[in-house]
Amino acid sequence: MMSDKLSWMAVFASLAVLSALGVVFGYAPVEASMGIVQKIFYFHVSSALAAYTGFFLCCGASIYYLLKGDRRADVVARAGAEVGVLFCTFVLISGPLWARKAWGTWWTGEPRLMLTMVAALIFYAYVVVRSIGGRTEITRRICAALAILGVADIPLVHFAVQKWRGNHPRVLRNGGISDEMEVALTAAMLAVFSLFATLVLLRIRVGMAEEKVERLHRLATARGNDIEDRRRSPLLENP
Amino acid sequence: MSVPRRTPTLAQQVWLLLQKDLRVEMRTGEVVATSLLFSAVLVSLFVFAGFSTRKAASEGAPGLLWMASAFVAVLVVTRTFEREREDGAVTALLLIPGASTALFFAKLVYNWLLLTLVQGVLLLLVGGVFSVDWFAHGYAVAVALLLGGFGLCAVGTTLAALLAAMRLREVIVPVVLFPLCVPLLIAGAQASVAAIRGQNSGAWMVTILLFDLLFVGLGQWLFGLALEGAGGGEGDSE
Numbered sequence: 368m369m370s371d372k373l374s375w376m377a378v379f380a381s382l383a384v385l386s387a388l389g390v391v392f393g394y395a396p397v398e399a400s401m402g403i404v405q406k407i408f409y410f411h412v413s414s415a416l417a418a419y420t421g422f423f424l425c426c427g428a429s430i431y432y433l434l435k436g437d438r439r440a441d442v443v444a445r446a447g448a449e450v451g452v453l454f455c456t457f458v459l460i461s462g463p464l465w466a467r468k469a470w471g472t473w474w475t476g477e478p479r480l481m482l483t484m485v486a487a488l489i490f491y492a493y494v495v496v497r498s499i500g501g502r503t504e505i506t507r508r509i510c511a512a513l514a515i516l517g518v519a520d521i522p523l524v525h526f527a528v529q530k531w532r533g534n535h536p537r538v539l540r541n542g543g544i545s546d547e548m549e550v551a552l553t554a555a556m557l558a559v560f561s562l563f564a565t566l567v568l569l570r571i572r573v574g575m576a577e578e579k580v581e582r583l584h585r586l587a588t589a590r591g592n593d594i595e596d597r598r599r600s601p602l603l604e605n606p
Numbered sequence: 607m608s609v610p611r612r613t614p615t616l617a618q619q620v621w622l623l624l625q626k627d628l629r630v631e632m633r634t635g636e637v638v639a640t641s642l643l644f645s646a647v648l649v650s651l652f653v654f655a656g657f658s659t660r661k662a663a664s665e666g667a668p669g670l671l672w673m674a675s676a677f678v679a680v681l682v683v684t685r686t687f688e689r690e691r692e693d694g695a696v697t698a699l700l701l702i703p704g705a706s707t708a709l710f711f712a713k714l715v716y717n718w719l720l721l722t723l724v725q726g727v728l729l730l731l732v733g734g735v736f737s738v739d740w741f742a743h744g745y746a747v748a749v750a751l752l753l754g755g756f757g758l759c760a761v762g763t764t765l766a767a768l769l770a771a772m773r774l775r776e777v778i779v780p781v782v783l784f785p786l787c788v789p790l791l792i793a794g795a796q797a798s799v800a801a802i803r804g805q806n807s808g809a810w811m812v813t814i815l816l817f818d819l820l821f822v823g824l825g826q827w828l829f830g831l832a833l834e835g836a837g838g839g840e841g842d843s844e
Contacts (some may be wrong), residue, residue: 488785527789601771
């Protein structure tokens with residue numbers, strides 16, 4: 368049943384992405400000074416929001432996991448981080464492409480740019496630790512802690528870089544876009560978020576399946592290692 | 607033997623653990639000696655990379671000072687639990703109920719003391735090479751370094767404990783530590799720039815303090831939770 372629902376979601380996300388492309392390129396006007404490059408903006412902004420949604424999802428699930436020890440929360444945290452990193456990578460690629468045309472440079476010391484870069488670095492590290500650490504209880508706890516530290520850091524990074532410098536286009540808050548552009552942005556948001564939700568749910572499903580396989584494997588070999596594993600502290604492990 | 611002794615208070619526990627680490631360090635001098643040597647090498651690299659001969663070299667000096675501090679902090683914190691792990695002493699430490707808070711603060715203060723010592727030397731070296739008079743307008747740079755070093759050690763000690771069992775932890779610790787410390791490094795460097803120009807660095811100091819408070823609080827919580835696995839009991843979905 369679940370796979371049916373997910374398939375429909377995937378179909379919906381694909382259609383949403385295609386129609387968003389249609390609206391962005393067919394309906395929204397070409398921006399006067401930046402030309403066609405400005406079209407990146409619709410997907411750039413939506414992806415940035417999706418990336419941060421993934422990171423916050425990861426942090427929330429991690430807190431729950433550390434407090435309750437529920438493995439399903441850990442699977443959700445992992446899905447949030449991995450999909451968040453994916454969208455964050457897209458943001459970090461699309462941003463410079465746009466900046467090259469709009470500001471004449473690939474990279475500047477602009478606050479939101481640096482904030483996103485730091486967030487991406489923290490969650491890249493999270494994913495790396497996950498894969499190096501393997502599927503142990505200690506790795507799960509370490510990663511939960513990293514996610515909490517990382518997300519707690521985000522407001523501080525934001526404050527520090529904001530105070531340090533600043534000139535990101537404040538398009539949305541100043542009402543600097545036309546109605547057609549707003550329609551295109553809404554379409555892109557819908558597309559990106561349905562894609563995001565589909566990917567997260569898919570990743571959760573894979574994670575749950577992995578958990579199940581592991582449990583079956585443990586039952587089959589009947590070693591019961593995990594109970595011992597859970598009681599251990601990282602300080603007592605051998606690297 | 608017969609009468610059970612009173613449990614030491616948190617401060618006493620911290621002091622006992624700290625004393626033990628300091629005594630070992632004073633007898634071997636391992637961490638201090640290697641960190642000092644590393645600082646000297648690092649500053650000489652700054653010289654050979656051409657930073658000191660540029661125009662307005664002193665403008666870049668605060669940034670390099672904080673970068674060097676961060677590097678040294680990695681060097682100091684990754685070895686936090688090395689000795690205990692080698693000799694299995696950590697098993698005994700973790701058996702003491704509620705000792706994780708004391709352990710966290712003892713290791714934090716220990717790392718901070720070592721880092722502060724090395725930062726003092728770095729201040730002299732970088733100041734000499736870049737001809738910067740750090741204290742021309744008061745001691746704000748020293749205050750920033752003390753506060754910032756504490757924040758670096760708070761994050762570093764937490765990570766050292768968390769990643770103690772991780773393969774490749776010598777690489778993973780800096781990879782995680784540096785991004786987390788970005789706000790601290792920005793605030794520290796800017797506070798130092800403001801200080802040597804004789805400007806007000808108060809807002810940056812507040813940023814550093816906020817960072818310290820946030821990560822001491824979170825670090826202490828996660829340290830205990832991650833080491834003892836508070837939630838790892840019956841709530842698990844088995």
